[in-house]
Amino acid sequence: FYEGNLLDARRLFEEARDLYETLNAEPADRSRALMALGLVAVEQGELDRAQSLLENALQLQEENRLTATALHAQTRIGLGNLYLRRGGWDEAARHYRRAHEIASNAPSLLRAQALIGLGNLALRQRDLRKAEMHYNDALKILEGNFPNSPLIVQMLLNLGMVALESGDADLAQSYFEDAERKTPQIHASHMTERVRLNSAILQIRRGDTANTLSLLNQLVASLQRPGSNRLLLGQAHFYRGVVRARQGDIPAAREDFNRALALYQQAAPNTIFVALTQLNLAKQDYRAGDAARARERLEQAIAIIDRQRSLILDPDLQTAFSENYFEAYSLLALLEAERGNAARAAELLEQSRARALLEQIQRTQLESLNPSPEWRALQNQWQALEAERIELRRQIAAIYAASEQGEVTPEAAETQARPLYESLTVLERRQQQLEDELRTRFPNEARLLTPPPMSLAIIQQQLDPDVALIYHALVENTLLIAVITKQSVHAHYQVVNPATLIEEIRAFRSEIQENREAITAELIEQGARLYQTLVAPVAEILSGYERVLLCPEGELSQLPWAALVIETRAGKPIYWMERVAIHLTPSMGVYRYARHPRPLEPAPQGVLVAAVSKYETEPDQSAQQSPDAVPAEPEQVPARTQVAQRGTRGAALNNLPAAEKEALSIERLIPNAIVLREDEVQPERVREQARVRRILHFACHAEAKDENPLESVLKFDARGERWLTAAQIMARWRLQADLVMLSACETARGKVYRYEGVYGLARAFLHAGAKSVGATLWQVEDESTAQLVEEFYKSYIVRKLPKDRALQQAQRHMLQQGYAPYYWSGFVLIGDCR
Incomplete structure (x- = not known):
């Protein structure tokens, strides 16, 4: 068995089972034979037979009080492997965890096997760090106690896959090369196929299809022998299909994908691998003009994807999972739009958006x-x-x-x-x-606990009569735009280059931020080009609607939509926000929840302002400087962002004199507002005061952490003693606020996910229960921010305009005062616009 000779292993284990039964052997011996046959069946891909054998072994052990034995742990590891290959992640986790508990007092090989199972589960669920930790722990046990175990090769391959999924192809290659060197040393020739497959996957990720095809041809031929692992053969066919598709040999690619599908559907029909294969075949059907077959495949893929996602408890892992597999929703939405079913297209786009956030809010x-x-x-x-x-x-x-x-x-x-x-x-x-x-x-x-999918009718119920909702999605080199109003739904699609569009969005943002005082020709040209791509195709549908709700995908959520250029008159740009009031939502499910009355809760009242304008400066460092050193020129306009590098504490932050002006202006507009200033702004005090407030306003420094968004932070001092992180907000804050205004830098930024949206401070406050959040896309300047905020509250509080219109009026005011888009287009409203 450990040499990979599964046919002889099966024959010998069957003989042992028969002898045990003839001799009426002890239950432990009989269950051991059943377990061993079950392990062989798992490796051969005969999962129905494996399940019967392993469950019979488990039953014998439970009936004879053998549940604290190494044998029981090994049987559970086998069942964990079985369910993992079938896609039953909850059952796999249950068996692996019980095996791990038993293995703490068992032989070290068993501990290593239990750790490998837990690592495999973590890898499937996209918890790459946890998978790496379990694999390394198992590898240390194996190298220290079993230096000739074939499992060492498997661990090197697994660690390579973790590195590859983490984006480190060079580290993955190093692990795969180590595995290849180890294989003959420890007489693990049966691992050669796995080494070849992983090497092929690495080459595919690197775009090297020429050499990969030869490698996969050898692998497929090798795995055709009797007794080989049928699921491994299915994977080889799948990746050969990927290579052939990239090389343009579509008939051969389709043949490989169909063979992979047949092998997996026979043994493990509910695995994510089946969904991926169906997705790839659907793409080929779509490109070949067989839309009906493509839709059928995508429906099957989505059913599996939804089931597998439901087995993941951790919302962060749900998000990682969605990023890998939710393309099936977007592609099916495109197919429905192309056949004129705009309603179904819109529903599918909604089903792919911000599901983890909605479930957390609920x-x-x-x-x-x-x-x-x-x-x-x-x-x-x-x-x-x-x-x-x-x-x-x-x-x-x-x-x-x-x-x-x-x-x-x-x-x-x-x-x-x-x-x-x-x-x-x-x-x-x-x-x-x-x-x-x-x-x-x-x-x-x-x-x-799991909100049902929203129908078109429910989506339309959330819209005010003068609001048009727009979804954008990028799929198959196509931009799909769905527009929903109270009475109608429309879909438009056009060919685009997604990479080029994303680069244009980033260039537009950079142009706005780098030319703060000027409206350059490049800015006008970029803004006009993006408007023509993203809005102009549905402009006729939007005619008559003065308010727009956007549900953008991925990088589109970071676009300053207000600064898109409709046209130019006498060389002067006309911005989109001059025509429509704009607000955003991660999904209509989140939007609906913000607008839904919450029973058994007191009505929120009043306004709470937390304003910090004075930050400590760095200690005098003149003694440490060269006497010839020239002091740097201070910034002309202090931005609400930290100056210090990541991780340092006590470094200087610019003072924000206009933060106090904001507080004073709100006090004038709302005399009963509670204002906390400077040292009064203590995170716990703010949390307690905020629970039943209708409006929360923060004027302070902030920092977005793109790679670790839970550490995105509002800074109430310079020393780090009174900082409020996104993690703390999500964990401990519960709000009823209609509006949380984050008048600070980059509060709408964070880690951008294609389907789940942006992880950062704005999302943290939505998670805590805020109905809407005002936030910023970049580092905002102090004085102009105070002006924009004052104008917003004049419209929202005094004139009682909806929040989206109030923001529009504030942006128009800034434009009329001669401010360039940098000063006003980075402010966005997320959530309920009322």
């Missing part, structure tokens, strides 16, 4: 569904665990971010992260138990 508000003490007690326990989970995720991300910055070694980072991951595992198990209890004891309320 979860935080579930205590209001049932006033019983039992329900509230369970909810409170779950929320406490969720707060711990968010903090553990923040700490883990911070450790690995420090490693990537070179502040600690990768080995030290893994050592620091290990106890955090162990705590996370215990916590997730308790969360799962609580969730199971909630679903059992309160089935009606538990159904709301």
Whole structure:
């Protein structure tokens, strides 16, 4: 078995089983034979047979009180492997965790196998750091105790795949080369096929298809022999299909994909691999003009994707999973649009957007569904665990971010992260138990844990009569635009180069930020080009609508839509915001929740302002400077951003004199507003005051952390003693606010996901319950920000305009005062516009 000779292994294990039965052997021996046959069947891809054998072995052990034995742990590892290959991640996790518990007192080989199973599960669920940690732990056990084990080769291959999925192809290659060198040394010739497959995947990722095809041809031929792993053969066919498709040999690619699909559907029909294969075949059907067959395949793929996603408990891992597989929604939406079914296209786009955020928001508000003490007690326990989970995720991300910055070694980072991951595992198990209890004891309320898909009719119910909703999606070199109003739905699609469009968006942002005082010809040209691509195709549909709600995809969420140029008159640009009031939403599900009345909650009242204008400066460093050193010129206009580099504390932040002006202007407009200033702005005090306020306004420094968005932060001092992170907001804040205004730098920025949206401060406040958030796309200047904010509140509070119109009026005011787009187009409103 360990040499990969599965046919002889099966024959010998069957003989052993028969002898044990003839001799009426001990239950442990009989179950061992069944387990061994089950392991062989798993490796051969005969998963139905494997399940029967392993479950019979498990039953024998349970009936004869063998559940604390190494044999029981090994049987559970086999069942974990079985369910993992079938896509049953919840069952796989249950078996692996129980095996890991038993293996703590078992032989070290068994501990290594349990760690490998947990690593495989983490890799499937896109928790790459956890997978790497488990694999490294297993590798240390194997190298220290079993230096000739074929599992060493498997661990090197697995670590290479983690590196490849993390974007480090060079490190992946190093692991794969180590595995190739080890294979003959430890007589693991049966691992050759796996080494070849992983090397082929690496070459495909690098775009080297010429050499890869020959390698995959050898692999497919090798795996045709009797007794070989049928699922591995299916993977070889799949990746050969990918290579052939890239080389333009579509008939051969289709043949490979169909063979891969047949092999997997026979053994493991509900795995994500089947969904991926169906997605690739759907693309080929679509390009060949067989839209009906493509739609059928995509529906099947989406059913599997949704089921697999539902088995992931951690919202961060759900997001990572969605990024890899939700393209199926966008492609099916395009196909529906092309056949004239705009309603279905819009519904599919909505189903792909911000699902983790919606589920988190709904979860935080579930205590209001049932006033019983039992329900509230369970909810409170779950929320406490969720707060711990968010903090553990923040700490883990911070450790690995420090490693990537070179502040600690990768080995030290893994050592620091290990106890955090162990705590996370215990916590997730308790969360799962609580969730199971909630679903059992309160089935009606538990159904709301996963919001149902929104129909077109429900989407339209959320729209005011004068608002038009626009979805944008990029798929198959096509821009899909869906426009929904109270009475109608339309879809438009056009050929674009997605990479070029994203580069144009980034160039437009850069042009605005780099030319703060000027409206350059390049800015006008770029703004006009983007308008022609993104808005002009549906301009006729938008005619008569003065308010627009955008639900953009990925990088489009970072576009300053207000500054798009409709036309020029006498050389002067006419901006889109001059014609329409604009606001955004991560999804209509999130939008609906913001507009839905929440029972059993007191109505929010009043305004809370937290304003910090005075920040400590750095200590006098003149003694450390050269006497000839020339002091740097101070900035003419202080931006609301930190000057210090990442990770330093106590470094100078610019004072923000206009933050105090903002506070004073709000006090004039709203005399009963509560204003906290300077040292009064303590995170815990603000949290307590904010719980029942209708409006929260922050005027201070902020910093977005693109790679670790949970550490995006509002800075209430220069020393780091009074900082408020996105993680803290998500974990501990619960709001009823109609509006949270983040008058600080980059508060609408963070880590951008294609389908889930932007992770950062704005999302954290939506998660906490805010109905809308005002935020910024870049570093904003102090004085002009105060002017824009004052104009916004004049319109929103005094003239009682909707928030989107109030923002439009403030932006128009800034434009009329001669301010370039840098000073006003970076302000966005996310959420309910009322």
